[in-house]
Structure formats: C-alpha cells, structure tokens
Amino acid sequence: MPQMGESIAEGTVSKWLKKPGDAVKRDEPLFEISTDKVDAEIPAPTAGVLAEIKVQEGETVPVQTLVAVIETDGGAATVAATTGAAAGTKPAPTPTPTPAPAPARPAPAAPQAKAPAAPAAPPSAPPAPAASPTAPSPTRPAAAAAPKGDGAETTEERLRRKSTPLVRKMAAEHQVDLSSIAGTGFAGRVTKQDLLGVIEGGGARAAVPGARPVPGAPAAPAVPGARPTIPGPGPIEHPVVEPWPGDRVEPFTKIRKITADHMILSRRVSAHVTSFFEVDYTTVSELRKLHKASYAERGVNLTYLAFIAKACAENLRQHAIVNAAVSGDTIIYRAEVNIGIAVALDWGLIVPVVKHADELSLVGLARAINDLGERARTKRLLPDEIQRGTFTITNPGVFGSFAGAPIINQPQVAILGVGAIEKRPKVVTLPDGTDTLAIRTMGMVSMSYDHRVVDGADADRFLADVKRTLETFPEGAV
Numbered sequence: 001m002p003q004m005g006e007s008i009a010e011g012t013v014s015k016w017l018k019k020p021g022d023a024v025k026r027d028e029p030l031f032e033i034s035t036d037k038v039d040a041e042i043p044a045p046t047a048g049v050l051a052e053i054k055v056q057e058g059e060t061v062p063v064q065t066l067v068a069v070i071e072t073d074g075g076a077a078t079v080a081a082t083t084g085a086a087a088g089t090k091p092a093p094t095p096t097p098t099p100a101p102a103p104a105r106p107a108p109a110a111p112q113a114k115a116p117a118a119p120a121a122p123p124s125a126p127p128a129p130a131a132s133p134t135a136p137s138p139t140r141p142a143a144a145a146a147p148k149g150d151g152a153e154t155t156e157e158r159l160r161r162k163s164t165p166l167v168r169k170m171a172a173e174h175q176v177d178l179s180s181i182a183g184t185g186f187a188g189r190v191t192k193q194d195l196l197g198v199i200e201g202g203g204a205r206a207a208v209p210g211a212r213p214v215p216g217a218p219a220a221p222a223v224p225g226a227r228p229t230i231p232g233p234g235p236i237e238h239p240v241v242e243p244w245p246g247d248r249v250e251p252f253t254k255i256r257k258i259t260a261d262h263m264i265l266s267r268r269v270s271a272h273v274t275s276f277f278e279v280d281y282t283t284v285s286e287l288r289k290l291h292k293a294s295y296a297e298r299g300v301n302l303t304y305l306a307f308i309a310k311a312c313a314e315n316l317r318q319h320a321i322v323n324a325a326v327s328g329d330t331i332i333y334r335a336e337v338n339i340g341i342a343v344a345l346d347w348g349l350i351v352p353v354v355k356h357a358d359e360l361s362l363v364g365l366a367r368a369i370n371d372l373g374e375r376a377r378t379k380r381l382l383p384d385e386i387q388r389g390t391f392t393i394t395n396p397g398v399f400g401s402f403a404g405a406p407i408i409n410q411p412q413v414a415i416l417g418v419g420a421i422e423k424r425p426k427v428v429t430l431p432d433g434t435d436t437l438a439i440r441t442m443g444m445v446s447m448s449y450d451h452r453v454v455d456g457a458d459a460d461r462f463l464a465d466v467k468r469t470l471e472t473f474p475e476g477a478v
Contacts, residue, residue: 001055001065002042004035004383009189011035012060012254013067018050024070031067032379034254038350038386041379048072167195169411173269173328174199196261255348266410270326271451274405277463278444280471281307281421285441291478295363304421305341305395306366308445310477311469312416313337313357313365316391319462321454323390325411331453340389340409341369343376350376351409353389362478397421403444413454416466419444 001011015032018024029041030050051071055061167190171178176198183190243249252260284307295302316323316337325332337358340351352372357365375381392409397420406417421443428438445466449459 001033001061001063001067003063004033004038004040008035008063008383010060010062013055013057014039014254015057016053017041020050020053022050024048024050035383038381038383039255039347039379040381044070046070046072167192169327170195170199170265173326173411175328192258192261196265253347255350259349262410263407266407269410270408270413272405272408272448273451273456273459274446274448275456275459275463276403276444276446277460277467278442279467280426281441281443282471283473284470287473287475287478290475295366298363300363300366301370302362302366303369304443305393305418306362306369307470307473308416308418308466309339309341309354309357309365309369309393310362311466311473312391312393313339313360314469315462315465317358318465319458321458322414322449322462324413324453325390326413326450326453327411334390336388336390338388338390340386340392340412341372342392342394342409343373345377350381350386351389351392352376352381352385353387355388392416393418397443403446405446406448408448408450413450413452414459414462415448417446417448419446 001013004011011033012035013031014034017029017031024030024044024047026045026047027043030044032039032041048070050068052069053067054069055065055067061067168178170176170192174195176195178190178195181190181194181198183194281304284304287307288302288304292302320333321331323334323337325334336356338353338355339357340353342349342351352375354360354365354368354372357368360368372381372385375385389409389412391412392406392415394406394415395418396404396406397418400420403419404417406415408415421441423439424442425437426440426442427435428440429435445463447459447463
C-alpha cells in the first residue's frame with residue numbers, strides 16, 4: 001500500500017485491475033486505491049505475472065502493507081506494494097513496524113494493534129480521559145520518545161501523532177479534546193469518522209492546549225453535551241430503508257462517503273446564502289472564436305471556465321473576505337489565491353486546486369484546468385493537488401443547468417456556480433439611447449457564501465466585479 005501523503009496512514013483497495021495469473025507490464029495500472037484525500041491508480045513496480053493478491057477489494061490496510069506478489073521473469077517474487085515514488089510522491093518512513101517480523105502476511109497486525117482501543121471509549125459515549133492517551137503507546141512507544149532529548153512528549157506532539165491535520169483543524173473548530181477520543185484508525189489514530197461521531201453525539205468538548213483553541217472556547221463547557229458551534233438540528237443519522245424486491249443495493253464507495261460527510265458538515269457549520277447574477281458572455285464568446293484555434297495549436301482547450309476562473313482570480317485580491325476561512329471565532333484571510341475546480345467523475349466528485357491562480361495568465365489557467373481535469377478522470381492526481389484551496393468554482397452548466405445553489409467547500413467561505421451559457425434575447429441600449437432586442441450569449445452565475453463572515457453586500461460587490469470583468473474582457477489579456 002503506497003504512501004500517498006504525509007498525513008495518510010492507510011488506504012482502501014477499491015478495485016483490482018488484474019487477476020492472479022495475468023501478465024503485467026512495468027508501470028501498467030495494477031489496482032486502484034481510495035484514501036481520505038484522493039482516489040488513484042497504482043502502477044506495477046515491475047513486469048511479470050501477478051502471482052497472488054493478498055488484500056481483497058474493499059479492505060483497508062496501513063501504508064506499506066504487502067498487497068500482492070508479482071512473479072518476475074527470473075522467477076523471483078516482487079512485492080506489488082508500490083513506493084511513494086511510483087505514485088508520484090516522495091517515499092515516507094513507514095508508520096508501522098509490523099510488516100518486518102511477518103512479511104508473509106502483515107495486514108492482520110493492524111487490527112490486533114487497534115482492537116483494544118475500540119471498546120475503550122465509543123465516540124458517542126462520555127470519554128474516559130485516562131484511556132485514550134495510552135491507546136497508541138503499545139504500538140510505537142519508542143518512536144514517540146526518541147526525538148525528545150529529555151524523554152518527554154508534549155500534548156501537541158501526542159495529538160499530532162494520533163491524528164491528521166484535517167482532524168486537528170475540525171477538532172479546533174468544534175472545541176473537541178482529541179486526547180479523550182479512542183481512535184479506531186491505525187495505531188490508535190483518531191479518524192475523521194471518529195471525530196464526526198463525537199461532534200454529532202455532542203460529547204468530548206473541552207479546551208485543548210495543543211489544538212489551538214479559538215477565542216470564546218471557555219464558554220463551551222458551560223452546558224455539558226451541548227453543541228454550541230454547530231447550528232441547526234441535532235445529529236443527522238441516515239435512516240435504514242428496506243429495499244424492495246428487484247432493487248440493487250450498493251454500499252457507499254469511499255469517495256461517496258467522504259463527500260456525504262463533508263456536505264452534511266458544511267451545511268451544519270456554515271450559514272448558507274446564495275446570490276445570483278446574469279452575465280453577458282458575448283465579448284468572451286467572440287474572443288474564444290478568435291483565439292481558440294491558436295490555443296489548440298499549443299495543446300490548450302480555451303473554455304468559458306478559463307475566462308471565469310481568470311475573472312475570479314483577479315477580483316479575489318480586492319475582496320479578501322471571499323477568499324478567507326473561518327476558524328472558531330476568528331477569520332483567516334488567505335495570502336494565496338488557490339482556486340478549486342470541481343470535476344464530476346463517474347464514481348463521484350473531486351476538487352483539484354489551481355495554486356496561485358492570480359499569478360497565472362489566461363493560457364496558464366486554461367492549461368492548468370485542462371491538466372487537472374484530465375488527471376482527475378484518470379485517477380492520477382496527487383494528494384497535494386486537492387488541498388489548500390481558498391475558493392471553489394463548480395460548473396453544472398455543462399450539463400444544461402440554468403443555475404444552482406452549491407454547498408460551500410469547507411473550510412472556505414464561498415463557492416461559485418456556473419450555469420448554462422447559451423444565446424438568449426436581451427434588451428440592449430443603442431448609442432443613441434434607444435432600446436432594442438438583441439441576441440446575446442448569456443449565462444447565470446451564483447455564489448453560495450458563509451453569512452457568518454460574508455455579508456450580502458460583500459458577496460454582491462465581488463460578483464458585480466466578476467460580471468464586469470467578463471463583460472469587458474480585454475483582448476490583450478487573451
């Protein structure tokens with residue numbers, strides 16, 4: 001199982017692309033994995049014959065676990081657990097020592113290590129403070145103490161060792177004490193699902209020195225079990241529905257489960273409001289006709305989306321609140337303008353990020369959008385390419401949608417929706433002041449924003465500037 005990022009400790013084998021006995025070529029896609037960051041195809045590290053599959057589809061195992069064996073031409077067995085380099089990332093030190101003593105079947109070692117942690121304190125029950133901090137210690141006691149000259153480990157280091165940055169950020173936002181949660185992940189790690197269970201169950205809230213508590217946090221323990229930071233009704237539980245004869249029942253894929261949890265969390269955390277603007281794309285349409293062929297010669301598809309992303313990138317600097325994030329009772333004004341572009345896949349939705357979008361030309365933005373979209377569809381994205389977004393654009397208009405109200409991509413505060421762009425009749429004013437009907441290329445843009453920090457006037461000023469940029473797009477910028 002490859003290491004797909006520093007904060008990723010495990011992965012799920014979602015699909016085998018070869019069967020035992022099949023011949024494989026070096027760098028040929030061998031299997032697909034899902035993590036809490038990205039889905040990816042993993043290439044074969046060598047040519048040969050797939051001799052044995054040790055981890056079946058749907059199984060989740062720690063990174064560096066032996067997942068298959070490839071028989072090479074020379075008769076030697078090669079482990080088919082690719083390194084981080086094969087997946088496009090730098091190999092990281094293995095987080096588990098278990099495969100060393102038992103290379104033949106290391107996968108079962110993970111359940112044995114984490115099994116005692118699960119019954120210690122269910123996430124929905126009041127946690128026992130003394131139980132969970134010791135949960136990871138039987139697995140890696142030496143690794144925790146080795147870097148410290150005095151042999152002591154701070155609370156912050158312990159929390160970082162047993163959770164990912166995403167989990168720590170969510171815990172800080174909801175004032176949850178991670179040290180009081182019995183993690184069900186590898187080596188006692190607190191997973192996103194563990195934390196969501198505690199948040200929705202209303203327990204384990206306390207000020208955590210290592211989790212950067214936000215101002216106002218001391219007020220949270222005043223009502224034990226309350227959820228002061230989560231607006232709306234109580235915990236949302238998916239009801240069990242009885243299938244009817246002839247129905248097909250399929251469990252959530254990992255990407256669908258992550259998307260579902262993320263959307264529910266966003267609706268519960270942010271105060272969603274949506275504004276709608278109609279945009280006249282006639283100028284942009286004419287520029288596309290003039291320059292589309294020259295862009296194609298350079299291997300770039302010049303789409304309306306590239307113009308829209310360019311207009312947003314140019315105006316996000318002047319409207320910093322739209323490019324911000326909320327952390328408890330504080331606002332983080334992002335120094336970078338990183339625009340996420342939602343990509344619809346056959347198996348779900350993913351949002352790769354164009355970094356430093358405000359520093360790119362139109363051709364640079366168009367090339368980046370094309371590249372990220374293509375690699376998202378072929379499962380070749382790296383974890384870093386779907387992180388650190390500050391603003392998101394989703395384009396359901398390509399499917400014919402007139403307009404929509406998208407859900408904010410946390411922890412951002414705004415998301416732009418692009419409606420269908422098509423020719424419509426519009427009243428225009430001629431130079432002599434008379435009005436007439438004309439055929440114009442029109443489309444709707446909508447922006448959902450977090451009304452906790454973005455006021456309607458802020459959102460509308462930003463949208464008005466984006467509209468003005470698109471309607472007067474200078475030819476020299478193409």
